[in-house]
Amino acid sequence: MATVGILTDTTASIPEDMIAQLGIRLVPYYVHRGLETLRDMVDIRPDEFVAYLRQAVSLPTTANPSPGDYLAVLQDLARTTKQIVALTMTSKGSGAYQSCKAAVTMFREKLPDVQVEVVDTLRVAMSHGWAAIEAARIALQGASLREVTARAVEVSRRAMMIQTADTLRYLYMGGRIGRAQHLVGSLLNIKPLIGIEQGSIVALGVARTRPTAYARIVQIARKFVGEGAKVRAAFTHVGAPEEAGELRRNFEGVIECVEVIVGSLSPALAVHSGPGTVGVSFFAV
Known part of the structure; x- marks a missing residue:
């Protein structure tokens, strides 16, 4: 007890x-979807929400x-x-x-x-x-x-969190980037990398491909924890378990993990970056 x-x-x-x-x-x-008010992880589940996001023409809001x-x-x-x-x-x-x-x-x-x-x-x-x-x-x-x-x-x-979105579409729909950024980024197939510093979400760079994004995530993580550090790591995703597994393999090839968790982001977070998002949250032990 x-x-x-x-x-x-x-x-x-x-x-x-x-x-x-x-x-x-x-x-x-709370996730507000049209006239519905849904409780995160109670009334709306990750898999169901991912399916909804893939065809959404406007994004739900959260509270x-x-x-x-x-x-x-x-x-x-x-x-x-x-x-x-x-x-x-x-x-x-x-x-x-x-x-x-x-x-x-x-x-x-x-x-x-x-x-x-x-x-x-x-x-x-x-x-x-x-x-x-x-x-x-x-x-x-x-x-x-x-x-x-x-x-x-x-x-x-x-602890540190680093993640990459598969597309800029949901950042644009949510008003987090402008139309010009969205158009240029989409043409170049840019994968944004974000992290958290002093409590604020920050941009950590961009990548043109998933493998490049994963390599950059591992590089940033290694610098954050230091050479030879052992970590507890959680790999999270939005409807992308295979991609999360790929990031995990890249990460564990460079940084020793004493504990690993793999799971979905809650819908209240998933709405902001969209399907295909993968990331890792970790801390040195």
């Missing part, structure tokens, strides 16, 4: 078997959980634990951190005897997910609230 309850959101993209095994509680993001969403899960967790660590994706890319903090303020008024710490991971996808996983692991070993919080912060600050 864990000494500390762990709460995070669905954009962490943690595989469901690990969620169950580690006892992590999830708060879903972070409300304070009420967080409050409901906090209250449920408080039935079994008096200590909770809540982790959110980067506050520089979402309002989830602010929603969670507001929920904790209300929660403390209702249940002042339950201790809650909120961690802004400053990361996205499984670079955020790894922090929740590692926090949950030491909680199961009997770690204190302070130790679990410190581990979550440590891993999130050491």
